[in-house]
Amino acid sequence: MIARASQLYLPTLRDAPADAEAISHKLLVRAGFIRQVSAGLWSFTPLGWRVHRKVEQIIRDEMEAIGAQEWFAPVLTPAELWEKTGRLRIPEIFHVENTDYILPLTHEETFAFHARELQSYRELPQSWYHFQTKDRNEPRPRAGLIRVREFIMKDSYSFDRDEAGLDVSFKAHGRAYHTIFQRCGLEYYEVEAESGMMGGSGSFDFLAPSGSGENTLVTCENGDFAADLEVARSVPRAPTFPARLEAPDEIETPGITTIEALADLLGIDAAATSKAMPVVKDDGMVVLALVRGDDRLELSSGRRSTPTPARWARWDSRERWSRTRRCARDSSSPARTAPGGTFAASRPAATTRRASRTSACRSRATAASSAAAR
Numbered sequence: 001m002i003a004r005a006s007q008l009y010l011p012t013l014r015d016a017p018a019d020a021e022a023i024s025h026k027l028l029v030r031a032g033f034i035r036q037v038s039a040g041l042w043s044f045t046p047l048g049w050r051v052h053r054k055v056e057q058i059i060r061d062e063m064e065a066i067g068a069q070e071w072f073a074p075v076l077t078p079a080e081l082w083e084k085t086g087r088l089r090i091p092e093i094f095h096v097e098n099t100d101y102i103l104p105l106t107h108e109e110t111f112a113f114h115a116r117e118l119q120s121y122r123e124l125p126q127s128w129y130h131f132q133t134k135d136r137n138e139p140r141p142r143a144g145l146i147r148v149r150e151f152i153m154k155d156s157y158s159f160d161r162d163e164a165g166l167d168v169s170f171k172a173h174g175r176a177y178h179t180i181f182q183r184c185g186l187e188y189y190e191v192e193a194e195s196g197m198m199g200g201s202g203s204f205d206f207l208a209p210s211g212s213g214e215n216t217l218v219t220c221e222n223g224d225f226a227a228d229l230e231v232a233r234s235v236p237r238a239p240t241f242p243a244r245l246e247a248p249d250e251i252e253t254p255g256i257t258t259i260e261a262l263a264d265l266l267g268i269d270a271a272a273t274s275k276a277m278p279v280v281k282d283d284g285m286v287v288l289a290l291v292r293g294d295d296r297l298e299l300s301s302g303r304r305s306t307p308t309p310a311r312w313a314r315w316d317s318r319e320r321w322s323r324t325r326r327c328a329r330d331s332s333s334p335a336r337t338a339p340g341g342t343f344a345a346s347r348p349a350a351t352t353r354r355a356s357r358t359s360a361c362r363s364r365a366t367a368a369s370s371a372a373a374r
Contacts, residue, residue, distance in 0.1 A: 009046055011035070022212035025144030040141030040149030052152070056131060058183050059154050062176040068127040068156060073110045075133050076101050081109035092137045103135035111157045121161050125169060129156035143212045177206055189217060189226040239271030239292070259293040270294040 016026035017036075028034045033048035044052055060070065079100045082088040085108070094103040104110070111128060118126065131154050138149045145151070158169035174190070181188045186208050193205035205228055207217045216229035227233070256262050263270040273293030278286050 011045065020144065022143035022146060022210075024146070024210075024212070028144055034145065040138050040147070042145060042148060042150075055184065056152075056154075059131075059180055062179050062183075063129050063154070063156065065179075066127065066172040066176050068129045071111075071114075071128050071130040073107055073114075073130055073132060075103060075135070077104045077107075077110055081113055085109055085112075094135045094137050105134045105136040106153075107132065107155055108157065115157075115159050118159060125158060125160045125165050127156065127158040127169060127172075129154060146210075146212060147214060174204070181206060181208075189219075191217070191227045192231055193228045194230045236292075236295075237271065239294075240269040241272045242266075242268045263293065 010032040012032045013030045016030055020026045020029065028048070029036075031047075032045055033051065034042045034044055036042055063070070076096070079088055079095070079102050082093070082102060082104070087093075087109075088102070092105055096102060107130070114128075115126070118124070131152055133150060134153045135150050136148075138147060141147050141149055156173060158166070158173070160166045160169055178190070188206050188208045190204055190206055193203045195203040205215065207213075207215055207226075207228065209217060217226060218229050218232050219226045251266070253262060253265060256265055259270050259273055259275055262273060271292055271294045274290050275293050277289040277291060279289060280286055
């Protein structure tokens with residue numbers, strides 16, 4: 001506890017850093033809550049750490065309210081644990097040179113290692129959590145505490161007897177997270193999300209609208225639908241097709257690089273077109289995804305459709321030209337609008353993720369200062 005305000009170290013600034021764009025970045029630095037060490041590396045000042053500890057205590061209160069037990073696991077982790085789960089080659093992992101250790105960005109492997117000591121189903125369910133430093137080899141740190149290379153995260157793991165027990169644990173964590181964000185006074189949305197490298201049979205994010213977030217939150221104009229753009233699903237509108245042609249009609253389309261421009265050139269509904277989205281798997285195989293012209297394919301969706309990791313195909317240096325065959329087609333292709341209406345304006349969102357449902361229910365929340373989240 002601070003006894004005398006006159007003794008408090010509070011290095012305030014008149015002006016925001018020149019590279020600061022996010023309002024949270026500007027305010028936290030100017031008010032003396034954080035100071036930068038290097039790109040993506042920040043120190044909490046005494047005042048900033050007090051705020052952090054208060055947020056941490058709110059999280060601790062609600063985790064203990066659902067019966068979760070607090071641990072403290074090490075940051076340094078044997079690489080062999082990640083080798084066994086097939087996640088050692090994730091590019092965001094820091095590898096300690098000339099050793100068999102890594103600096104992990106999550107602790108599933110460590111807690112699964114400790115769970116080996118569970119001897120009987122009678123010891124289940126177990127719910128464990130901890131606050132610990134995480135490291136992420138982030139190529140583009142930005143926005144103060146929003147995208148960093150080192151951060152403190154609360155991650156939680158449940159070990160359950162069966163699928164029904166997993167559902168109970170998962171929902172209990174969800175209720176705890178709602179209470180945490182309400183106590184912090186945050187505007188937030190719980191939405192279905194992409195599990196990503198975490199894997200699992202389902203994942204939900206808690207998205208807090210922000211002017212400098214990393215995710216895109218889409219909402220319906222009716223106010224009854226919200227989702228992360230990566231996994232948003234909705235009811236397609238009916239396309240308007242042009243008159244049927246007896247044979248394909250070849251049309252030159254120089255300089256036409258978007259579906260919108262193509263639809264304007266041909267005078268047709270964009271939903272009556274299709275576009276090819278080439279995806280390259282790690283083994284070099286090209287998978288061609290065909291989607292309706294007014295729809296879009298998130299890379300995460302393309303990855304789910306291939307048995308191995310994939311990335312978007314890229315054009316090499318070559319002459320670009322296009323040619324479109326105007327053909328008759330059916331109306332069975334899917335598209336995407338919000339149920340009961342169209343998508344309202346998308347908003348970037350800062351994310352605190354409740355991780356995937358798996359045999360060990362994993363949930364995590366980020367302890368951050370009052371003005372920013374990771």
